[in-house]
Amino acid sequence: xxxxxxxxxxxxxxxxxxxxxxxxxxxxxxxxxxxxxxxxxxxxxxxxxxxxxxxxxxxxxxxxxxxxxxxxxxxxxxxxxxxxxxxxxxxxxxxxxxxxxxxxxxxxxxxxxxxxxxxxxxxxxxxxxxxxxxxxxxxxxxxxxxxxxxxxxxxxxxxxxxxxxxxxxxxxxxxxxxxxxxxxxxxxxxxxxxxxxxxxxxxxxxxxxxxxxxxxxxxxxxxxxxx
Numbered sequence: 435x436x437x438x439x440x441x442x443x444x445x446x447x448x449x450x451x452x453x454x455x456x457x458x459x460x461x462x463x464x465x466x467x468x469x470x471x472x473x474x475x476x477x478x479x480x481x482x483x484x485x486x487x488x489x490x491x492x493x494x495x496x497x498x499x500x501x502x503x504x505x506x507x508x509x510x511x512x513x514x515x516x517x518x519x520x521x522x523x524x525x526x527x528x529x530x531x532x533x534x535x536x537x538x539x540x541x542x543x544x545x546x547x548x549x550x551x552x553x554x555x556x557x558x559x560x561x562x563x564x565x566x567x568x569x570x571x572x573x574x575x576x577x578x579x580x581x582x583x584x585x586x587x588x589x590x591x592x593x594x595x596x597x598x599x600x601x602x603x604x605x606x607x608x609x610x611x612x613x614x615x616x617x618x619x620x621x622x623x624x625x626x627x628x629x630x631x632x633x634x635x636x637x638x639x640x641x642x643x644x645x646x647x648x649x650x651x652x653x654x655x656x657x658x659x660x661x
Contacts, residue, residue: 435532450504455488488562521546600628607658613652615652
């Protein structure tokens with residue numbers, strides 16, 4: 435069994451001595467509330483980030499340390515301390531793996547403490563605290579819109595030709611002197627005329643002329659048909 439740490443440059447280091455203590459803490463998030471008639475209950479939520487604490491020692495002189503468990507050792511203990519310190523200050527995730535176990539955790543370094551304990555001057559003592567890292571970057575997803583064939587709508591009916599000033603019309607009816615219907619005159623039969631004046635609401639609302647502009651008179655709305 436060995437403890438391996440891989441830094442952000444993909445360099446993997448095995449601790450020279452298996453940890454004296456390695457603890458993983460798993461917590462479930464939640465809150466306690468009081469329900470009338472029931473008392474205190476706890477609402478469970480998602481799991482919090484795991485935390486990992488590693489406590490171990492590193493021999494100062496590797497060649498004199500018969501109790502090492504790791505392979506491919508550094509030349510001296512200070513190299514391990516320097517490497518761990520650089521890793522802690524890199525502000526990038528690292529991976530911690532304990533062989534022959536299910537411990538395999540991507541984590542960030544919370545703290546790294548090193549020094550000497552109990553007057554022991556032949557090895558460094560250190561504690562490494564880490565917290566599980568979860569990648570929270572948004573993932574870009576390519577969305578291919580579905581091909582749809584638009585429904586063919588019904589054809590809109592053509593609007594009736596609107597009769598107004600300047601319209602060319604066909605007239606079948608009697609001519610009058612004014613829009614009130616006074617002074618009846620000649621009768622037009624399938625005559626092509628132009629409307630020069632529109633008197634909205636009058637008995638004879640349209641004043642017509644020839645296509646060349648000569649005045650003809652006033653006619654009723656029923657006498658006029660758009661051409």
